[in-house]
Amino acid sequence: METSKAIKLKVNGKQLELLAAPNSTLLEILRNNGHVEVKCGCEKGDCGACAVILDGEAVDSCLTLAWIADGSEVQTVKGIGTEATPHPLQTAFIEEGSVQCGYCIPGIIVAAKVLLDENPDPTDSDIRVALSGNLCRCTGYTRIFSAIHKAAQVMREGAQKNG
Amino acid sequence: MLPRFELYQPTTLPEALGMLSETGGNVRPFAGGTNLIPDLRGGREQARKFVSLAGLDDLRFTRFANGRVEIGSLTTVSDLHRSHEVLRNAPALHASATAFAGHMVRCTATIAGNICYGSPSADLLPPLLSLDANVTLASAAGLRILPLSRFNLGYKQTALKPGEMMTQISWPQPARGTVQLFYKLGLRKGDAISVISAAVSLTLKQMVCTHARIALGSVAATVVRAERAEALLLGRELTEKLIGEAAELAADASAPIDDLRASKEYRLHTARVLVRRLLRQAAEGPGEAGSTRRSTEG
Amino acid sequence: MVETVPTATNSPNVQLHQVGKPLIRTDAPNKAYGNTLYAGDLTMPGMLYAKVFRADRPSALIVKVDTARARALEGVRCVLTAWDLPDRLVVTDIPGQTGGKTKNTAQPILAKERVRFFNEPIALIAADSEEIAASARDLIEVEYAPFPGVFDRAEALTAGAPLVDGDANVVAAYKIRKGDTERGFEEADLVIENSFRTQVQEQAFLEPEAGLAWMDDKNVLNIKVSTQVVEHFRAIADALGIPHNRVHIEAMYVGGGFGGKEGLTIEMMLALLAYNTRKPVRLILTREESFVNHGNRHPFTLHYRSGVKKDGRITAMEVRLIADSGAYSKLSPYVLLYATVGAPGPYKVDNLKVDSVVAATNNLSTCAFRGFGTMQACVAYEGQMDEIAKSLGLTPLEVRQKNFIHTGDRNATGQKIESAVWSEQCAIQALEALGERAKGNDVVKIGRGLACYQQSYGRIRWFKDSSEAWVGIEVDGTVIVRCAVTDIGAGQSSSLAQIAAEVLGVPMEKVVTYFGDCTLNPLAGTSSASRALYMTGNATKMAATKVRDNLLEWAGRHFQVPPDDLQLVEFRVTAISDPARSMPIDELARRCAADGVHRHHLAMFKAPTSEGLDPETGQGEVFPDFTYGAHACEVAVDTETGEVTVLKSVGAHDVGQSLNPQSVAGQIEGSALMGQGFALCEEIIQRNGVLVTPSFSEYLIPTSEDVPETKAIILESRSGLGPFGSKGMGEPAFAPVAASIANAVADAIGVRIFELPITSEKVINALARKASGQVKMH
Structure with missing residues (x-):
């Protein structure tokens, strides 16, 4: 049986070499290496709490084997923005009161980020489909939807100014 | 763990x-x-x-050429969902990709994985069956091509032999004006396993049916084609009466079971309803290519 | 220490500067940036990993537990079974509070002679890695002998049914006898009788139970855990046989609770392993373990018989309730009490008879869950209201208007309602907000539903609930609130910061709330029963007010004005009569410090108490007060497939005073979707006690694609017992939602589905019954 090997991951811009067994998931190696902002809610792709951006695509890190992610670029909620340089999504989530217990939020911001990268002016329906893999039990999503609309608007206005 | x-x-x-x-x-x-x-x-x-198979990037493609559609086996469900070509040429498949699980799972799950898992509730299967898709199976010994209808043999049983893997799914582009529809019924609207699903591919010339495919998911050990219903439709004018009869025959093609999600009776009832509904919708005209539905709002 | 029993009316508000504003919650930014650490995110050097071995069947005798092979596995540090425990039983009746106990709530920590429910814990393992712990778990062997189980609540109450524990399966029973129901039914023009059934619901908080425990250099057992109740430290200390002051529980920010983290979560397991190994031990449950680890919502059978006059007035009501507690009673007696007292809803029913019982079965345990018995009753009493309206040709609103309880009326237990009752205003506003009715067609039918409710906030009066908080101001003008309340996601700690900021006139960002720590913070009681804001908010306001008084007394002397001429706003103390007499609050605090003025205060808030109910009549005072409101919704029902789509969902509630309207709206919106799940798609299914919906693949909570157009309407009577006249809101917002959806479906298809959840299949079956004329006519 093959044992662990070092895999290369660029996580939030930082190149890492992490030890992973064939049966390690991306979720496990991220969390075991300090990226506990990636949450674990079900380990089977039902809840989306563990979502990360893997080479531009939102994936459930619990359903991604670490070896298969070898050589990839990973972005977690912390890579999307920080207190010093918040992403408009984070600002909007804070301002709109979209955060309650907060456990689903890292995954939801990941899914929303990928949506807005791809679709700067999403409809309500686009947002619903994009978040269909993210369970939130506290908010009823209403304020999450409004925050995503708001962030999209801020980003479009920003792009206009810069363009 | x-x-x-x-x-x-x-x-x-x-x-x-x-x-x-x-x-x-x-x-x-x-x-x-x-x-x-x-x-x-x-x-x-x-x-x-x-x-x-993650390293086999060559198997992730969608091709629309020379009257055929070819999809690489590692094409993700999300690739299908994002593809305008798929939306235009295979709207029922597109609808099933949109109704498939949740967003992150769509980004990882592949078309071949959905087929090879062999579940009767596989969302992509009814549209693919209704398109007369073939699957290409490769092994060290070579390739073989099998109609999808002969691939899924039973509950989680497929024609895949040891040493084989699926490399491609392909089908002839349907005749112009063919209406392709898909409908999935789940216990909730998002990220649900189908209680029952149906796909219809229908070509009508002056309301006379020249080609018909009807496939149903979650009503038997495999996704099934309602072949007797298809045969009934062929060459006839698509009247309300005929639609009703076809829906009955389609239900007869089902052999559903009771499970957590629904009873056998409910599945038989909705098999009729969905087929009737999709046929009626087809009779109303092809409309725009994407006239597919996944739920009943409105 | 100030002790106050509040009266039911609060003085009109002074001008509020921060309360009532949608300020950014103190916890929101770090949660959005991914900085917040939850219990499962913690690690310690040398930490061991824990796993739980659970029974694979719901009812059996345990002949032998063989852990030898597990113990022998390299890297295994500890395997514990019931035989290793100093005290096999844990008693956690009335979590939190005063540590009160009643004998019949004792529950084995680990199963010993018998397994009483599916996946009951039998052994605990701690090992050097998670993998080793899991391997050790696979090596544990249990020899079982058959033992009959009982899985139906009605059957459990029949003579000869297998006994779950003790000598009877009755966990608790209550009765209410008020007025003369016989005469009431005689006076009635019409009698309507129906039975309703509600299912088991899973809290489905997103963060599974998790925690980390270790013994420290003071020989104190520390537990950082995801919990709603830090006061479990007492039960843990008792079970370990160590003094109470050697168990230190710190609740982290909790990733959702909804009642599911009110009972012991995994604190006891962590405690036992850390105490025995003397090493840090972490345990994180999987989702599947979480489902069986905490008690879910009680399923109820609710039989209602209502007598009404032609004008809709209720003349008598008879109610029979049967609930299922699962194997251990946990909080079942109280859940049943809530349902019993809440049985008539927000209506004045002078002739009332209620008989209720909760039965032990070998099903999964049921315990606290948002709505706590009351919301199940709401499904039934609001269903009855609509059936009455239909029979009499009245609108749902009209029949309710005839019966609403009002301020000054006496409720089911004879308790006088002291606060505002704005049921009618809420109902009217909720219905209005639905706007224009959607268009249906031959296949898709549109329906509307209304549900009103009465939901208590604050705990049962004879629990003698109290809460403490400490508020202090530092010499730089920053404020500290210390209060052991847990923050389960509704903004509990942020609300306290907002209250302190209001009272002391500092911006909210200058306040830090230290919460959820049972040793370093004053005990505040549970985050449950919609009591957190009511109780800890009052305690915080009292403490802050005392600090304010001390500061103003000094300032009054300094500025030579009476203290009540001074205001603390925008970080300044200013004389109203002479604004030139003013100084910044940091200077005020500094100068007070120099003069030895007390800049902090510990306050206790006590809820009103009573000594219990008359057991024969059920009369007496049960709760401090109630919240009233309404939920209205519009649904589309596909009559061919049975699919129900909620189009619009509106909650309108008198919250007394909203501290943070954004947070209040968040409670209403979240409740709308959780209630929708209960109404339409959520159901824990057990087959002969075996859970067959063990994860989020089978147990379906609403997703982003299920969300209707949702609206929150906030009314403010300022009549509540909470700070600034607020009322509890966490549960009330949830109470009427499922009932309103059930009513809307009945309105759409003209036939009622009496058993939740209303799946597509049940709709089709109901329509078939209607078509074949099998529907009961009144």
Whole structure:
């Protein structure tokens, strides 16, 4: 049986070499290496709490084997923005009161980020489909939807100014 | 936590096929893993050797040329959902990709994985069956092409032999004006396993049916075609009466079971309803290509 | 220490500067940036990993537990079974509070002679890695002998049914006898009788139970855990046989609770392993373990018989309730009490008879869950209201208007309602907000539903609930609130910061709330029963007010004005009569410090108490007060497939005073979707006690694609017992939602589905019954 090997991951811009067994998931190696902002809610792709951006695509890190992610670029909620340089999504989530217990939020911001990268002016329906893999039990999503609309608007206005 | 297993990571198809055959057949292809990982974790998957197909980028494509549609086996469900070509040429398949699981799972799950898992509730299967899709199976010994209708043999049983993997799904582009529709009924609107699903592909010339395919999901051990209903429609004018009869025959093609999600009776009832509804919708005209539905709002 | 029993009316508000504003919650930014650490995110050097071995069947005798092979595995540090425990039983009746106990709530920590429910814990393992712990778990062998189980609540109450524990399966029973129901039914023009059934619901908080425990250099057992109740430290200390002051529980920010983390979560397991190994031990449950680890919502059978006059007035009501507690009673007696007292809803029913019982079965345990018995009753009493309206040709609103309880009326237990009752205003506003009715067609039918409710906030009066909080101001003008309340996601700690900021006139960002720590913070009681804001908010306001008084007394002397001429706003103390007499609050605090003025205060808030109910009549005072409101919704029902789509969902509630309207709206919106799940798609299914919906693949909570157009309407009577006249809101917002959806479906298809959840299949079956004329006519 093959044992662990070092895999290369660029996580939030930082190149890492992490030890992973064939049966390690991306979720496990991220969390075991300090990226506990990636949450674990079900380990089977039902809840989306563990979502990360893997080479531009939102994936459930619990359903991604670490070896298969070898050589990839990973972005977690912390890579999307920080207190010093918040992403408009984070600002909007804070301002709109979209955060309650907060456990689903890292995954939801990941899914929303990928949506807005791809679709700067999403409809309500686009947002619903994009978040269909993210369970939130506290908010009823209403304020999450409004925050995503708001962030999209801020980003479009920003792009206009810069363009 | 997953049980221990071995994972091989080939980067070319020949290498992958070699690994699949060398290990004496007790090795399984690993595509998106969105079913395999939960099954490994839940003790439902006993294999302990896997060949990861993630490195085979060449198998991730959608081609629309020369009257045929060819989809690489590692094309993700999300690729299908995002493809304007798929939306235009295979709207029912597009609708099933949109209704498939949740967003992140769509980004990882592959078309071949959905087919090869062999579940009767596989969302992509009814549209693919209604398109007369073929599947290409490769092994170290060579390729073979099989109609999809002969691939899924029973509940989680497929025609895939040890050492084989799926490389491509293809179908002839339907005649102009063919209406392709899909409808999925779940216990909730998002990220649901289908209670029942139906796909219809219908060509009408002055309301006379020149081509008909009807496929139903979650009503038997495999996704099924309602062949008697299809035969009934062929060459006839699509009247309300005919639609009703076809819906009855389609229900007869079902052999549903009671499970957590619904009873046998409910599935038989909705098999009739969905087929009737999709046929009626087809009779109303092709409309725009994407006139597919996944739920009943409005 | 100030002790106050509040009266039911609060003085009109002074001008509020921060309360009532949608300020950014103190916890929101770090949660959005991914900085917040939850219990499962913690690690310690040398930490061990824990696993739980659980029974694979719901009812059996345990002949033998063989852990030898597990113990022998390299890297295994500890395997504990019931035989290793100093005290096999844990008693956690009335979590939190005063540590009160009643004998019949004792529950084995680990199963010993018998397994009483599916996946009951039998052994605990701690090992050097998670993998080793899991391997050790696989090596534990249990020999079982058959033992009959009982899985139906009605059957459990029949003579000869297998006994779950003790000598009877009756966990608790209550009765209410008020007025003369016989005469009431005689006076009635019409009698309507129906039976309703509600299912088991899973809290489905997103963060599974998790925690980390270790013994420290003071020989104190520390537990950082995801919990709603830090006061479990007492039960843990008792079970370990160590003094109470050697167990230190710190609740982290909790990733959702909804009642599911009110009972012991995994604190006891962590405590036992850390105490025995003397090493840090972490345990994180999987989702599947979480489902069986905490008690879910009680399923109820609710039989209602209502007598009404032609004008809709209720003349008598008879109610029979049967609930299922699962194997251990946990909080079942109280859940049943809530349902019993809440049985008539927000209506004045002078002739009332209620008989209720909760039965032990070998099903999964049921315990606290948002709505706590009351919301199940709401499904039934609001269903009855609509059936009455239909029979009499009245609108749902009209029949309710005839019966609403009002301020000054006496409720089911004879308790006088002291606060505002704005049921009618809420109902009217909720219905209005639905706007124009959607268009249906031959296949898709549109329906509307209304549900009103009465939901208590604050705990049962004879629990003698109290809460403490400490508020202090530092010499730089920053404020500290210390209060052991847990923050389960509704903004509990942020609300306290907002209250302190209001009272002391500092911006909210200058306040830090230290919460959820049972040793370093004053005990505040549970985050449950919609009591957190009511109780801890009052305690915080009292403490802050005392600090304010001390500061103003000094300032009054300094500025030579009476203290009540001074205001603390925008970080300044200013004389109203002479604004030139003013100084910044940091200077004020500094100068007070120099003069030895007390800049902090510990306050206790006590809820009103009573000594219990008359057991024969059920009369007496049960709760401090109630919240009233309404939920209205519009649904589309596909009559061919049975699919129900909620189009619009509106909650309108009198919250007394909203501290943070954004947070209040968040409670209403979240409740709308959780209630929708209960109404339509959520159901824990057990087959002979075996859970067959063990994860989020089978147990379906609403997703982003299920969300209707949702609206929150906030009314403010300022009549509540909470700070600034607020009322509890966490549960009330949830109480009427499922009932309103059930009513809307009945309105759409003209036939009622009496058993939740209303799946597509049940709709089709109901329509078939209607078509074949099998529907009961009144």
